[in-house]
Amino acid sequence: MLRIEGLSAWHGEAQVLRDVDLFVERGEVVTLCGRNGAGKTTLLRCVMGLHGNQTGAVHLDGDDITARKVHQRARRGLGWVPDDRGAYATLTVAEHLTLPPVVGPAPWSLEQVHEAFPALYTRRASPATKLSGGEQQMLALARVLRMGATVLLCDEPTEGLSPLLVQQVGEILRRAKALGVTVLLVEQNIHFATTVADRHYLLAEGRIVGHFDNTDIHSREADLLAHLGI
Amino acid sequence: MSTVVLLTLTGLGLAALYFLVASGLALVFGLADVLNFAHGLFLSVGAYGTWWASGNLPGAGASGWGFVLAVIFGVVCGTVVAALVELVLIRPLYSRTIEQVLVTVGLSLAGVALLQASWGADPRTYPRPQWTQELTEVAGARVPNDRFLLIGAAVIVLAGLLAFLKFTRIGLVIRAGVEDRSMVTALGIDVRRAFTLVFAIGGAAAALAGALGGVYAGSISPTGGSSLLIFGFIVVVIGGMGSVVGAAYAAVAVGLLQQFVNYTSPGLGDICVVALLAIVLLIRPQGITGKVATS
Numbered sequence A: 001m002l003r004i005e006g007l008s009a010w011h012g013e014a015q016v017l018r019d020v021d022l023f024v025e026r027g028e029v030v031t032l033c034g035r036n037g038a039g040k041t042t043l044l045r046c047v048m049g050l051h052g053n054q055t056g057a058v059h060l061d062g063d064d065i066t067a068r069k070v071h072q073r074a075r076r077g078l079g080w081v082p083d084d085r086g087a088y089a090t091l092t093v094a095e096h097l098t099l100p101p102v103v104g105p106a107p108w109s110l111e112q113v114h115e116a117f118p119a120l121y122t123r124r125a126s127p128a129t130k131l132s133g134g135e136q137q138m139l140a141l142a143r144v145l146r147m148g149a150t151v152l153l154c155d156e157p158t159e160g161l162s163p164l165l166v167q168q169v170g171e172i173l174r175r176a177k178a179l180g181v182t183v184l185l186v187e188q189n190i191h192f193a194t195t196v197a198d199r200h201y202l203l204a205e206g207r208i209v210g211h212f213d214n215t216d217i218h219s220r221e222a223d224l225l226a227h228l229g230i
Numbered sequence B: 001m002s003t004v005v006l007l008t009l010t011g012l013g014l015a016a017l018y019f020l021v022a023s024g025l026a027l028v029f030g031l032a033d034v035l036n037f038a039h040g041l042f043l044s045v046g047a048y049g050t051w052w053a054s055g056n057l058p059g060a061g062a063s064g065w066g067f068v069l070a071v072i073f074g075v076v077c078g079t080v081v082a083a084l085v086e087l088v089l090i091r092p093l094y095s096r097t098i099e100q101v102l103v104t105v106g107l108s109l110a111g112v113a114l115l116q117a118s119w120g121a122d123p124r125t126y127p128r129p130q131w132t133q134e135l136t137e138v139a140g141a142r143v144p145n146d147r148f149l150l151i152g153a154a155v156i157v158l159a160g161l162l163a164f165l166k167f168t169r170i171g172l173v174i175r176a177g178v179e180d181r182s183m184v185t186a187l188g189i190d191v192r193r194a195f196t197l198v199f200a201i202g203g204a205a206a207a208l209a210g211a212l213g214g215v216y217a218g219s220i221s222p223t224g225g226s227s228l229l230i231f232g233f234i235v236v237v238i239g240g241m242g243s244v245v246g247a248a249y250a251a252v253a254v255g256l257l258q259q260f261v262n263y264t265s266p267g268l269g270d271i272c273v274v275a276l277l278a279i280v281l282l283i284r285p286q287g288i289t290g291k292v293a294t295s
């Protein structure tokens, strides 16, 4: 499981995360929501080790990984699905799926990936940046599943996708969860969040200000929407 | 007409040297974000290594296979020095740009001083195999063969680099790393391991430029590396700061421009090259291709 303790982070002088504590149990899907600029992306980058200026601790399966380098964290099972989708112009779709090493006990085979994401098979020889936004998102997810990552850090995977594609992302996440994968999901779409996640953290100005499960999220919707500024 | 042919082939020969210097600089900068001012040292090591071997290494000489062996020796020296520079001096300084610049500039100065101390500041006559000094007639022009040697070597290095980047696993990692290094590390790959290799490859290409540049010029001197390095940097910037193919295009543009302008107005060629650099930076600040290893 993933546990974050007392995490603070800065961009230059500005503090963007303040003493954040959160945890995600093994096999759980937990969302992190909050309005633009709340610090969600920074939080995921801190977990991945990509953000330099931070204090606090990150534990993975009981081990403190705070001092670990980025590639070592990935090797321990963290799968990063960035908000910009991380597609390479000089690599074909097929090369994206062979680039990362296998890091977990249950990596998806190429056949499984192609069966779940048929578009990635038809477009396997295209440069990845020529894919549509939705296809690039699928590729980013397929890549970490192919690695066998056990903890996915997904940064707004549904942003800008059509409702049909949003449903597909939901299916993939539910399928991963069924296989025991843990997911920390940054998500602005509350409705989508309740269809895939077990619990939800609300982040505002770098602080965790709310913690809901799927039953009280509806009763406290007004509170939540106010925080999200919708 | 024959003048145009001669100028073109001589320009392409120079372009070949620039490309050999620039390809390594481009990969090192593209992947590791290191502005390697010591790159000229690798070139000098290649030149002096070849020169030394042709006179002292058993089996090596100034002509035929003996000269090939001398060049191989020079290239191996350049490769080893480049790898050691990365391992010992650059590795502790990644992401510390100022220190890197200081260390690589200092190293290039120290290299020049060391070469001077060992073999003197004066130019040394360089071994030139007979064949390279003979002329071949092309469309009415009588062209020295060393031009073809330079062009052939650069084409082989270009093709080899592209095949390496395209078809090997480490080439895949390098292409991805040039584009977005932190994403590659987030996929569980320790890109730094590839840095030494890229330095070694760049060192080999620069050393080859040194070895063949000596044939072209007829002599070598301790400071010869730095002037070629300047054009190497210009080519890298015009080409796109990380692109091997961009470096090839830019090298051809710079080599031809320099030759033709110097023919019509002696001495103006270098100024025109700098003007070309300024124009490219104004119109396409990302260079011809942008930061992409193979396109």
Ligand SMILES: Nc1ncnc2c1ncn2[C@@H]1O[C@H](COP(=O)(O)OP(=O)(O)OP(=O)(O)O)[C@@H](O)[C@H]1O
Binding pocket: A011, A012, A016, A034, A035, A036, A037, A038, A039, A040, A041, A042, A043
């Ligand atoms: N590179 C940066 N340099 C300086 N400040 C930054 C940088 N990136 C983000 N910030 C600031 O840090 C704060 C948190 O940003 P972050 O990207 O983590 O928010 P977010 O919750 O992911 O927002 P969004 O919903 O827009 O993706 C914001 O105030 C933002 O302006």
Ligand SMILES: [Mg+2]
Binding pocket: A040, A041, A042, A083, A155
């Ligand atoms: Mg964000």
